[in-house]
Each structure stands twice: as structure tokens, then as C-alpha cells.
Amino acid sequence: AQSVSQHNHHVILSEAASLELGCNYSYGGTVNLFWYVQYPGQHLQLLLKYFSGDPLVKGIKGFEAEFIKSKFSFNLRKPSVQWSDTAEYFCAVMTGGYNKLIFGAGTRLAVHP
Amino acid sequence: NAGVTQTPKFQVLKTGQSMTLQCAQDMNHEYMSWYRQDPGMGLRLIHYSVGAGITDQGEVPNGYNVSRSTTEDFPLRLLSAAPSQTSVYFCASSYSSGSWDEQFFGPGTRLTVL
Numbered sequence: 550a551q552s553v554s555q556h557n558h559h560v561i562l563s564e565a566a567s568l569e570l571g572c573n574y575s576y577g578g579t580v581n582l583f584w585y586v587q588y589p590g591q592h593l594q595l596l597l598k599y600f601s602g603d604p605l606v607k608g609i610k611g612f613e614a615e616f617i618k619s620k621f622s623f624n625l626r627k628p629s630v631q632w633s634d635t636a637e638y639f640c641a642v643m644t645g646g647y648n649k650l651i652f653g654a655g656t657r658l659a660v661h662p
Numbered sequence: 663n664a665g666v667t668q669t670p671k672f673q674v675l676k677t678g679q680s681m682t683l684q685c686a687q688d689m690n691h692e693y694m695s696w697y698r699q700d701p702g703m704g705l706r707l708i709h710y711s712v713g714a715g716i717t718d719q720g721e722v723p724n725g726y727n728v729s730r731s732t733t734e735d736f737p738l739r740l741l742s743a744a745p746s747q748t749s750v751y752f753c754a755s756s757y758s759s760g761s762w763d764e765q766f767f768g769p770g771t772r773l774t775v776l
Contacts, residue, residue: 553704555704558702581762591769592666592752592767592768592769592770593705593752593754593767594767595764595765598764600762639704639705641705649695649707649710649720650705650707650765651707651721652697652704652705652706653704654702654703654704655702655704
């Protein structure tokens with residue numbers, strides 16, 4: 550069965566620090582990849598997605614992610630985090646039809662001023 | 663548009679009680695789904711529907727029933743609640759079942775089963 554691994558469960562950073570959250574998936578075929586964010590008390594919102602083409606994907610709020618097929622990875626990056634980036638981040642994979650997402654366990658990011 | 667709405671926001675049940683979590687969307691989306699979110703496990707798909715009258719099981723369907731009589735509504739029923747069903751439940755919808763369509767999530771229902 551397909552699975553998604555997010556290696557960092559909790560990350561604590563100071564403002565202006567750089568961020569990289571790891572995401573690896575287990576599936577050998579074609580995948581669509583997503584990063585969602587859940588701000589405290591809010592519902593999930595799509596940050597960015599990869600379907601095909603340029604493996605470096607840019608999303609909202611300065612986030613980007615790079616798809617490395619040989620490593621089965623889709624890591625999320627931001628060069629300089631802000632306090633408002635404090636949230637939980639979920640990597641998700643879609644491997645088949647019917648829009649079924651498989652989520653990772655999530656990474657809680659806390660950014661201190 | 664209100665987007666995806668869920669009611670109630672919070673619910674406490676006793677073991678064995680039944681209840682229905684409501685989900686509605688006003689975007690004329692064909693595809694709707696239910697997820698549960700548990701600490702350290704991310705979101706897991708319970709049931710989904712690709713259109714009115716069509717439903718199917720996801721990853722963790724046991725203990726839950728769904729129906730889709732209209733395009734707008736996709737209720738999730740717990741027939742006999744168990745403590746293992748304590749979780750946060752999210753409903754999501756997308757324009758179609760195609761993988762390219764973004765899923766929009768509702769605000770969630772936090773359920774506690776005692």
C-alpha cells in the first residue's frame with residue numbers, strides 16, 4: 550500500500566530562519582504530490598501541488614517544493630519563515646483515480662519571534 | 663459561496679450512541695469525501711462519493727456509513743459510537759474526481775466518545 554512519511558514531527562525555528570520539511574512516499578508509478586497547511590483552529594488549505602513538468606513548484610506565501618523522483622521525495626522549503634507560518638504541514642500523495650489523497654502524519658512548525 | 667460547511671463543530675457522545683455528522687457544499691462539486699484526523703497519523707480517508715447516488719469505502723470505513731442523495735450533501739453516520747472514533751472529522755469536496763482538481767476542506771467536527 551502507498552504511504553507517506555514525514556520525518557520531522559515537530560520543528561521549532563526563529564523568525565527569518567530557513568525551513569525544510571521532509572516528505573517521502575512509497576509508490577513506483579506516477580504520482581501527484583501536495584502540501585497542505587493547517588493554521589491553528591482552521592481547516593486545511595492547499596499550499597502547492599505537483600502534477601508534471603518543472604519539479605520545482607512554487608506555492609503561496611513564499612513556499613516551494615522540489616520533486617525528486619529518484620529519491621521519492623517532495624520536500625517543502627521556505628527561505629525565511631515568519632511567526633505567521635506557525636501551523637501544521639501535511640504532505641499528501643495521489644496515485645490513482647477518484648481524487649483519493651494519502652496523507653503523511655504531519656509536521657508541527659512553531660516559529661518564535 | 664459558503665464553501666464546505668460542517669455541523670456540529672463539537673460533539674460529545676456516549677459509547678453506543680448514534681449520530682450524523684453533516685457536510686454540505688454549495689460549489690456544485692461532484693466529488694466529496696470524509697477524513698478523520700488523529701494525532702501522529704495525519705488524515706485518513708473514511709468514505710468518498712463521486713456523485714449523487716454513488717459512494718465507496720476509503721482506508722478506514724468500519725463503523726461509518728454514508729449516503730449521497732443530493733450533490734450538495736454528504737452526511738457521515740456513526741451507528742454505534744466507540745471511543746476509538748474519538749477524532750476530528752473533515753469533509754472535503756472537489757469539482758470532479760479527477761486528480762487535478764483541488765480538494766476544499768471544511769472546518770472540521772471534533773468528536774469525543776466517552
